[in-house]
Amino acid sequence: MRRLVERIRRLSVSLWTLIVPPTVWAGHFLFSYLWAALNCAKAGRFATFPTLYVAGTVLALLLIAAAGAIATVQANTPGDPPPHEQSTDLDRLRFLAVATQLLAVLSAIGVVFTATPVAFLTDCR
Amino acid sequence: MDADNRIRQEGGTTAREATIDAIIGRRVTGSVLPALLLAACNRHQSALAPFGAEAASTRTLTIVLLVAAVVIAASMTLLMRHAIRTPGERLTHDQGMKLVLWAGGVFPTILLFALLAASLPLMRPAPVSPADLRIKVEGEQFWWRVVTAPGPGQLVSANEVRLPVGRTVAIDLAGGDVIHSFWIPGLAGKMDMIPGRINTLVVRADKPGRYRGVCTEFCGLSHALMAFDVVAMEPAAFDGWMAGQRGASATASAAAPGAALFARYGCGGCHAIRGTDAASAIGPDLSRYGNRATLAAGILPMTTANTAAFIRHPEATKPGVRMPAFDHMPEADAVAIATYLQGLK
Structure with a gap:
C-alpha cells in the first residue's frame, strides 16, 4: 500500500486525473439513457433485474473513487495551506489535486443522482 | 411668461403627472393583485x-x-x-473550510437527495x-x-x-x-x-x-x-x-327541417351523426351535440345563436380552423341546422 502511495506521489502533474471523474459521470449519464431506451425499444419493457446497470454504476463509482484517491495522495504533499497560487511545480500539483478531489466528489454525487431515478423506474410509459 | 414661471409650471406638471402615475400604479396593483389571487379560486x-x-x-x-x-x-x-x-x-481557516464543507457541500447534497427521493415515486x-x-x-x-x-x-x-x-x-x-x-x-x-x-x-x-x-x-x-x-x-x-x-340520437328525426338542410349542405361529408347517412370521421362527431356544455372545443356557451354563427363563420371564432366557412348559407338555414343539432341528445 505504501509503495502504491509512493508511486502515486511520484506521478507527474497531469490534467488526466482531473478530467477522469466528469468524463466518467458523462459516460454513466449516457449509459443510463441508453439502458432505459434500449430495454424499452428492444425488449418492450423495463429490465426487472438490472445486474448490468448496477455493475456499470459500481464501475463508474470505482473509477471516480480511484481518481479521487490519487488526487488525495497528491493533495497531501507537504506545503503551505491553500490557496495554491504560486507558479511552482508543488503548487500546481496541489491545485490540480484539490480541484480533482472536488470534481470527484461532485461526479460521484452526479452518478448517484442519475442512477436513483433509473432504480425507481419500473415502466417504459 | 418668464423663465422662472415656466420652470415652476413644468415642475407642477411633472408633480401632477407623478401623482397621476402613482394613482394609476396603485389602481393597477389594486386590480392585478386580487385578480392573481382570485385565479386560485378556479x-x-x-x-x-x-x-x-x-x-x-x-x-x-x-x-x-x-x-x-x-x-x-x-x-x-x-x-x-x-x-x-x-x-x-x-473563524480560523480550518473552521471556515469545515463550514463550507458542511453547509455548502454535505447539507445541500442530503437535502437535494431527499427532495429527489420524494419526487421519484410520482414517476411510477x-x-x-x-x-x-x-x-x-x-x-x-x-x-x-x-x-x-x-x-x-x-x-x-x-x-x-x-x-x-x-x-x-x-x-x-x-x-x-x-x-x-x-x-x-x-x-x-x-x-x-x-x-x-x-x-x-x-x-x-x-x-x-x-x-x-x-x-x-x-x-x-x-x-x-x-x-x-x-x-x-x-x-x-x-x-x-x-x-x-x-344508440341513435334520441331526437334525430329525419323530419326536422334542419336534418334535410344538414344533408343538402353536405355537412355529412365531414361530420357523423349516428342513425343517419352522415358517417364521416373527418370532423367532430355530432351524434349527441345537444348534450355538450360548450361549443367549438370548450370555447363558446352552447346556444343556437352561437352554433348558427359558427356554421357560417367558424374562422371568426377559431382562426386557422379546418372547417370551411359557409357564408353563402342564409342565416335562417344556419339557425335551422343549429336547432336540429341542439336537439340531438
Missing part, C-alpha cells in the same frame, strides 16, 4: 384543485418543494446577512389491467376526437371526456395531424399526443363534477382555443350514460 381547471389521485400527489409535491425552496432561500439570506455583519477573522405510472376502461383521445386542429371504450360498441364523441369516479381509466393519446398535448390540470399531469404514436395516461378520478382540460403544446393559430369538458361521474351513472349513448 375549481374546474386548476392543478391546485385536484379531483384525481395523481394531481393530488403532484400538488403535495409542489407544496413540499415550494416550502423547501422558501426555507433554503430564507436560511441563505440569514447566513449571508450574518456573514456580512460578522467582523473578519472570527399507475398500474393498469386489460379490464380497465380505455378512452382513446386524438388531438386535431383544433378539437378532440374522443372514443370511449374502443372496440365493438365503442362510443365516438368530441370535445368531452367522461370518466367514472373511483375506477382506473387508461387514456390512449395520439396526434391526428400535428403534435398536441393533453392536460386535465385537476386530474393528472400533461402528456404529449404525437402522430403515429400512442402515449398512455393512466388516471383515476375521485370527485364527481364538471372540469376542463386544455391543449398545452402549440399546435396552430387556435391552439389557445382548444379546450374540452371533463365530466367525472359516479360509476353507476357512468354505466347508465354509456348504455344510453350508444
Whole structure:
C-alpha cells in the first residue's frame, strides 16, 4: 500500500486525473439513457433485474473513487495551506489535486443522482 | 411668461403627472393583485384543485418543494446577512473550510437527495389491467376526437371526456395531424399526443363534477382555443350514460327541417351523426351535440345563436380552423341546422 502511495506521489502533474471523474459521470449519464431506451425499444419493457446497470454504476463509482484517491495522495504533499497560487511545480500539483478531489466528489454525487431515478423506474410509459 | 414661471409650471406638471402615475400604479396593483389571487379560486381547471389521485400527489409535491425552496432561500439570506455583519477573522481557516464543507457541500447534497427521493415515486405510472376502461383521445386542429371504450360498441364523441369516479381509466393519446398535448390540470399531469404514436395516461378520478382540460403544446393559430369538458361521474351513472349513448340520437328525426338542410349542405361529408347517412370521421362527431356544455372545443356557451354563427363563420371564432366557412348559407338555414343539432341528445 505504501509503495502504491509512493508511486502515486511520484506521478507527474497531469490534467488526466482531473478530467477522469466528469468524463466518467458523462459516460454513466449516457449509459443510463441508453439502458432505459434500449430495454424499452428492444425488449418492450423495463429490465426487472438490472445486474448490468448496477455493475456499470459500481464501475463508474470505482473509477471516480480511484481518481479521487490519487488526487488525495497528491493533495497531501507537504506545503503551505491553500490557496495554491504560486507558479511552482508543488503548487500546481496541489491545485490540480484539490480541484480533482472536488470534481470527484461532485461526479460521484452526479452518478448517484442519475442512477436513483433509473432504480425507481419500473415502466417504459 | 418668464423663465422662472415656466420652470415652476413644468415642475407642477411633472408633480401632477407623478401623482397621476402613482394613482394609476396603485389602481393597477389594486386590480392585478386580487385578480392573481382570485385565479386560485378556479375549481374546474386548476392543478391546485385536484379531483384525481395523481394531481393530488403532484400538488403535495409542489407544496413540499415550494416550502423547501422558501426555507433554503430564507436560511441563505440569514447566513449571508450574518456573514456580512460578522467582523473578519472570527473563524480560523480550518473552521471556515469545515463550514463550507458542511453547509455548502454535505447539507445541500442530503437535502437535494431527499427532495429527489420524494419526487421519484410520482414517476411510477399507475398500474393498469386489460379490464380497465380505455378512452382513446386524438388531438386535431383544433378539437378532440374522443372514443370511449374502443372496440365493438365503442362510443365516438368530441370535445368531452367522461370518466367514472373511483375506477382506473387508461387514456390512449395520439396526434391526428400535428403534435398536441393533453392536460386535465385537476386530474393528472400533461402528456404529449404525437402522430403515429400512442402515449398512455393512466388516471383515476375521485370527485364527481364538471372540469376542463386544455391543449398545452402549440399546435396552430387556435391552439389557445382548444379546450374540452371533463365530466367525472359516479360509476353507476357512468354505466347508465354509456348504455344510453350508444344508440341513435334520441331526437334525430329525419323530419326536422334542419336534418334535410344538414344533408343538402353536405355537412355529412365531414361530420357523423349516428342513425343517419352522415358517417364521416373527418370532423367532430355530432351524434349527441345537444348534450355538450360548450361549443367549438370548450370555447363558446352552447346556444343556437352561437352554433348558427359558427356554421357560417367558424374562422371568426377559431382562426386557422379546418372547417370551411359557409357564408353563402342564409342565416335562417344556419339557425335551422343549429336547432336540429341542439336537439340531438
